[in-house]
Amino acid sequence: MAAKPLATHQMASDKGTGVYDVARYEDGFTCSCKSFEYRQAPCKHIKRIANAHGIPDPKAHLESQSEGGTDGTQANAKAAPDAS
């Protein structure tokens, strides 16, 4: 379940070949560019948006940390009612 962004902005890429989506969350920003995906750290698009909002030191909002999740923890609690 991903958090809803407080706001979203579109930034044209420097080369003019596309548009990146910068989303602002309560705890930080995300960007759809490769740089952000790779580094998971505020990219120049995020910094540009953040600066426009008077945020000098933007943070990255990381939401998809589901790798190595806790699947199955609830399955054990549900014992079979009729195991015989």
Ligand SMILES: [Zn+2]
């Ligand atoms: Zn970016």
